Amino acid sequence: MSETSTTSTSASRISEILRQQEQAILSEWTKHQLSGSALRPGLIKESELREECGQFLHALAGATRKDTEVNLDSSTWSPVRDLLANLSRSRARQGFTPGETATFVFSLKRPLFSVLRRELGNETGALAEEMWTVATVLDKLGLYTFEIFQKTREEVISRQQQELLELSTPVVKLWEGVLALPLIGTLDSSRTQVVMENLLEQIVNTGASFAIIDITGVPTVDTLVAQHLLKTVAAARLMGADCIISGIRPQIAQTIVHLGVEFGNVITKASLADAFAVALERSGMQIVQSQRHA
Amino acid sequence: MERIPILKMGGYLLVTIQVDMHDRLALTLQDDLTDRIVKTHAKGVLIDISSLEVVDSFIGRMLCNIAAMSKVLDAETVVVGMRPAVAITLVELGLSLKGVRTALNVEKGMIALEQSIKRRMPGNGRLGS
Numbered sequence: 001m002s003e004t005s006t007t008s009t010s011a012s013r014i015s016e017i018l019r020q021q022e023q024a025i026l027s028e029w030t031k032h033q034l035s036g037s038a039l040r041p042g043l044i045k046e047s048e049l050r051e052e053c054g055q056f057l058h059a060l061a062g063a064t065r066k067d068t069e070v071n072l073d074s075s076t077w078s079p080v081r082d083l084l085a086n087l088s089r090s091r092a093r094q095g096f097t098p099g100e101t102a103t104f105v106f107s108l109k110r111p112l113f114s115v116l117r118r119e120l121g122n123e124t125g126a127l128a129e130e131m132w133t134v135a136t137v138l139d140k141l142g143l144y145t146f147e148i149f150q151k152t153r154e155e156v157i158s159r160q161q162q163e164l165l166e167l168s169t170p171v172v173k174l175w176e177g178v179l180a181l182p183l184i185g186t187l188d189s190s191r192t193q194v195v196m197e198n199l200l201e202q203i204v205n206t207g208a209s210f211a212i213i214d215i216t217g218v219p220t221v222d223t224l225v226a227q228h229l230l231k232t233v234a235a236a237r238l239m240g241a242d243c244i245i246s247g248i249r250p251q252i253a254q255t256i257v258h259l260g261v262e263f264g265n266v267i268t269k270a271s272l273a274d275a276f277a278v279a280l281e282r283s284g285m286q287i288v289q290s291q292r293h294a
Numbered sequence: 295m296e297r298i299p300i301l302k303m304g305g306y307l308l309v310t311i312q313v314d315m316h317d318r319l320a321l322t323l324q325d326d327l328t329d330r331i332v333k334t335h336a337k338g339v340l341i342d343i344s345s346l347e348v349v350d351s352f353i354g355r356m357l358c359n360i361a362a363m364s365k366v367l368d369a370e371t372v373v374v375g376m377r378p379a380v381a382i383t384l385v386e387l388g389l390s391l392k393g394v395r396t397a398l399n400v401e402k403g404m405i406a407l408e409q410s411i412k413r414r415m416p417g418n419g420r421l422g423s
Binding site: 193196197200201203204207208209231234235236237238239240241 | 373374376378380381382384385386390391396397398399402403406
């Protein structure tokens with residue numbers, strides 16, 4: 001019973017102090033953030049930071065007037081939550097570190113505490129109570145900022161992964177009946193699946209009878225990568241297309257032999273040009289120099 | 295009883311599998327096909343599986359067996375029209391149908407057959423004429 005009464009009185013008090021001392025807190029807070037080593041210079045403009053801080057203080061005052069118990073799902077706290085979420089997201093994209101982003105909220109403690117001490121200096125009990133409330137609120141908000149920051153970064157990473165997967169597996173037509181598959185990056189099982197599907201789809205679409213898999217852009221070829229390559233070759237063969245593996249760098253040739261990887265009767269060539277020549281020859285084409293340039 | 299039709303085209307036999315293969319049907323096909331190869335002196339067998347959406351390990355093995363049997367009877371086998379999904383499944387199962395020739399469609403399969411027979415019997419070119 002007494003618990004609720006203290007909460008309600010302290011609620012009005014913090015909110016009141018926040019509103020009365022808004023300008024003082026704001027200037028001290030911005031100064032503190034800009035002077036501290038937590039923020040690299042040039043990352044954000046002072047006016048911009050000041051505006052963000054002002055909006056946050058305003059929202060915080062509004063929320064604490066109704067309820068000091070932080071409940072981010074409630075409608076009371078939703079303005080604060082949205083503000084922090086936006087701030088955190090934009091900072092994650094602008095390249096702030098997690099520490100710099102969380103400092104935004106945590107650095108408010110110092111100016112708030114000093115204002116509280118000024119206002120309630122002689123009421124020790126109330127001061128301790130208020131400090132505890134403020135600390136709890138700011139900690140929760142800080143953690144929320146952190147979570148959103150993390151989530152935004154993860155979204156960026158997963159989007160990039162998806163883009164990379166789509167970008168890095170093109171199937172290009174070199175000639176009537178000859179496809180090329182330049183592989184870039186490491187081949188893991190999920191990528192092999194995408195590569196295989198793309199290749200087989202294109203074999204059906206173009207009616208190709210030769211596919212050149214170029215591994216110039218594959219950094220390392222271990223037994224697993226070789227196995228994935230052979231799987232792709234086997235699948236293409238089942239569709240009636242012959243595969244040629246090209247772009248084998250000297251070090252990779254050495255690694256393959258040291259590991260004891262067998263490419264069986266798959267044709268391997270050092271360069272894409274050689275592989276292309278073989279494919280043309282096997283499909284009955286001939287390259288001749290034109291008379292004019294002879 | 296349900297049977298898979300075997301069509302004779304010149305010196306070749308054409309088998310189009312259009313129903314879901316179950317195990318007994320596959321065994322019947324083996325019997326019928328070997329019979330027909332002997333009777334017609336066929337030099338090549340074309341198996342079209344473009345309508346098959348599911349190929350399990352048994353069917354995969356059966357295709358290998360048919361190819362091997364035809365080989366013994368001096369006929370070349372080409373499996374044509376495998377779907378991408380089926381090809382991926384077979385590879386994942388570890389079945390790469392070694393010893394079976396493949397082609398994208400019937401037309402290409404026919405060309406492949408003719409080429410390999412020409413290679414085997416130079417001078418004697420096309421069959422049946």
